[in-house]
Amino acid sequence: MASIKDVAAEAGVSVATVSRVLNDHPSVSAEARTRVLAAVQTLGYRPNAVARSLRTDQTHTLGLVISDVMNPYFTELARSVEEEARALGYSVIIGNADERPDLQDHHVRNLLDRRIDGLLVSPTDGGSPLMLDAVRAGTPMVFVDRWIPGVDVPVVRTDGRAAVRDLVAHLHELGHRRLAIIAGPAATTTGRERVEAFREALGEYGLELPDAYIGQGDFQAESGRRVTEGFLDLPEPPEVVFAADNLMALGALDAVRARGLRVPDDLALAAFDDIRWFVHTDPPVTAIAQPTGELGRAAVRALVDRIEGRPGESVTLPGRLVVRRSCGEPPNPPQSPTPVQRSTS
Template identity: 60%
Template sequence: MARIKDVAAQAGVSVATVSRVLNENPSVNEETRRRVYDAMNQLNYVPNAVARSLRTTATRTIGLIIGDVLNPFFTELARSVEDEARREGFTVVMGNADERADQQDHYVRTLLEQQVDGLLICPTAEVTPLVQQLAEAGRPVVFLDRTISGLDVPSVRSDGSAAIGELVRHLREQGHRRIALASGPATLSTGRERTAAFAAAMTAEGLEVRPEYVRPGDFREGSGRRITAELLDLPEPPEAIFFGDNLMTLGGLEEIQSRGLRIPADVAVASFDDVTWFKHTAPPITAIAQPTAEMGRLAVRLVIGRIQRGQAADSHVLPAHLVIRRSCERKGIME
């Protein structure tokens, strides 16, 4: 097994520098950090936190690392995980990765050092050596909502493809032809899947996928507002905008309202991720609802099965569904 000094030699840095990278010391620049991570990957180096965690006694705790605590989707997911774990006699310790690979690794390392029995992770786009070694070590780990290609880790996620198809059909039936997508990042599995499903649905409905109408964001409010502004400033703006998640929808609504435009008379709006406040807006927002609570409960059962019985776990894909409200009605028609 490779040692820390082997990593240092491979990366051309000191042992102290490798230690600083592992401990996320901000004094290490990005280029050096990347060299160290590459060396760890090449040597199959197992960080100490993972190695130590292989020698544990049961603590009846589960670590949960979510993408963004400010996103209502992750809040609901965390609540369902906590409720199911409590019913099974486990405690949940949560970390907020804030959609950052280094923050994710910080919590993975911290939770392992606290000797949690298993981990539920909503992974970031980047495959870090720590997460890769964690998977290869055979620890009880389950991915939630997202997957990482090339890692043999069971996952629980939803599939919105059929619901996106229903949404595009609904928009076409309401008379909309110029339909835009404010998607998530292509580096995330959820961003890629929703973009591909949108393109397939548009083609199936005989609608053109215009390149200027498909714009990637980052599943944050700011990118939703920025993309909406860019779309509305086009010489021929879209008649409808489908947002890749609820926070991007919020940003889009802010931009539309700031321009004094009406929904859906001037532009129709739909969202992936249904949240409780969508039904209280004026007009209520059409959205694709994920089975969030069931995803959380199922993930807990899978990881506990691996903890207690060493069971191999299969990945699970749960269907999302379309909730039609008034934000996509035929232009000019309001209840």
């Protein structure tokens, strides 16, 4: 592969001049410029990004460590992150932690070794020493979706509190009183917050959230299935389960189906995270939608701000309830959509 020296030789100038042309430095004669450009053409020269990074100490690369690529929510997030980054002149390297702290550390270490300019993380746990060290060492970082309390890093996330309240109102209106939740890992902020928001909202209707109705999941489908089976085995099973993410909702659907039961008649279902497939499931699933694309873009902007020396602010966007049929038919069926009903199904 041709290097800058070859171009210099071909054009009959020094490597410095070639470099100046390539980085369009003002002080280059038109003559030299055309000669260099011609040489670049004939040799098919492309600057070596590795060498450039070594010298300039910047890679124009962002690291993104997400909890689970197979989760459509994170896939969409990753996509919007890449788009915005590209628009700002950065590339993105994605690391998939698969909800495993050890894998998360592996990717963080790898990305740090590659000297990425900044890191976008959706932490799987309460924060490994490695990550905390990176923050302390001054690596530009931004948390997306989940975050680690007590760490001074901007957070870009959804506040689902209001939407959860809307959801509980909706469930209450449909006559449901025994509401259960499939929680995410307690080590994650989203795992804890969604339970808290749910409990609070229930409180507003004078309802309790007994321990038996809090199932411990791990954001994966299998755990949703397991927890739902536990619920169904209870002497007094819940009337509704609220899954704290879309994959656990899928698992819940599996469990109900495996027993030959039906949603919503035997058990109603709602989920955090709206994904396009929920429109087509049987029945379409009521869910809390996050402004995923906006989240990804905001996170990249905050990170790039940090990298380029600007403040870089936290952003919190509201979630939104999308009512479908998985919690029961609305009591007033044929009617124009109310503010709460923004279903696309």
